[in-house]
Amino acid sequence: MDKISTIIEHAEQSCKARGRQxxxxxxxxxxxxxxxSKALSAYELVDYCKTHFDQSIQAMSVYRSLDFLEGEHLAHKLKVSNKYIACSHILCDHEHGIPQFLICSKCNKISEQTIDPVMITGLQSNARQEGFTVINPQLEINCVCDDCAR
Incomplete structure (x- = not known):
């Protein structure tokens, strides 16, 4: 079984275990x-499915599917670009934590990291002191990857 099939099978079993389909x-x-292996918008996903899998899917179905995948922690929405990326921790059996994305501003390469809970607590505490409540602590940091820096 190839890596993609393994990921899909694991995701299917995880959903089933939670009573989801x-x-x-x-x-x-x-x-x-x-x-x-990169972030795609809903409309880019429509085109990608047609081009790479010869499957037609309506944009509304893609949006509904993305909402489900996000809710099941199988995909993440990148707020800055309004694009989605598969969770890099799908095959892990532990709690994923809060994601931090390092995004290359030149080639759009993305690395997903897990933020230390102490850092999140500090961010939330600082926000509270300023009169704000953190709604989504996900971080997206614009960077330049080593390949593009050369």
């Missing part, structure tokens, strides 16, 4: 995100 459309969207 990874439908064929949700699998297609997740497969596209994993296969692409």
């Amino acid at each position: 990874l439908t064929s459309k949700r699998k297609l969207v997740l497969r596209a995100l994993v296969h692409a």
